[in-house]
Amino acid sequence: MASTTKVSPVIVITGTPGTGKSTHAELLVQESPVRLRHINVSEFVKERGLYENFDAEWDSYIVDEDKLIDELEPSATAGGIILDWHACEPWPERWVDLVVVLRCDHTKLWERLEERKYPNKKIVENNEAEIMEVIAQEARDSYAPEIVVELKSECTEDLESNVARIVEWIRAWKKDHPEGERP
Numbered sequence: 590m591a592s593t594t595k596v597s598p599v600i601v602i603t604g605t606p607g608t609g610k611s612t613h614a615e616l617l618v619q620e621s622p623v624r625l626r627h628i629n630v631s632e633f634v635k636e637r638g639l640y641e642n643f644d645a646e647w648d649s650y651i652v653d654e655d656k657l658i659d660e661l662e663p664s665a666t667a668g669g670i671i672l673d674w675h676a677c678e679p680w681p682e683r684w685v686d687l688v689v690v691l692r693c694d695h696t697k698l699w700e701r702l703e704e705r706k707y708p709n710k711k712i713v714e715n716n717e718a719e720i721m722e723v724i725a726q727e728a729r730d731s732y733a734p735e736i737v738v739e740l741k742s743e744c745t746e747d748l749e750s751n752v753a754r755i756v757e758w759i760r761a762w763k764k765d766h767p768e769g770e771r772p
């Protein structure tokens with residue numbers, strides 16, 4: 590069987606909605622020393638119909654995770670992607686090189702979600718999830734501790750320093766994988 594060589598890493602950016610995943614991913618695409626494709630998983634699911642149904646009460650799609658994994662497998666195996674989603678547990682461990690969990694003070698998060706015109710119960714649900722560290726715990730439970738990093742995303746300085754830190758991590762990954770990595 591032909592095996593491909595992964596020349597760029599797979600970076601997961603996760604966190605409660607509103608913590609800054611897409612903002613980080615967009616800046617990282619611009620700053621990265623290697624070509625990265627930003628996959629906003631919620632949009633990807635909608636565009637490709639990778640859901641079982643739509644939950645009108647919570648205004649969200651029930652994702653068909655098997656279909657999602659199948660659809661992403663070629664890109665994840667080839668490398669060079671950022672997976673931006675509010676969950677990280679579905680990704681097979683073999684795909685993932687780095688997991689960035691963004692964290693935000695809950696009052697700030699509340700304001701961001703209000704600005705986004707989320708219904709009140711969705712703001713409450715997400716706020717509680719951030720306080721209870723739901724996504725951070727999911728990342729700790731799903732991946733080796735050395736590939737998981739929690740970063741604060743409360744102001745522009747945080748955004749810039751986080752992206753600079755990930756860029757440094759990518760440079761180190763490239764150094765460690767000069768010929769690429771066989772998945």
Ligand SMILES: Nc1ncnc2c1ncn2[C@@H]1O[C@H](COP(=O)(O)OP(=O)(O)O)[C@@H](O)[C@H]1O
Pocket residue numbers: 604605606607608609610611612613701741742743744745746747748
């Ligand atoms: N580190 C940050 N500093 C200031 N504003 C931020 C930061 N991260 C995100 N934001 C703002 O918060 C809002 C939500 O960010 P977004 O990237 O869409 O979050 P997510 O993708 O996690 O849902 C946006 O208005 C964005 O500009």
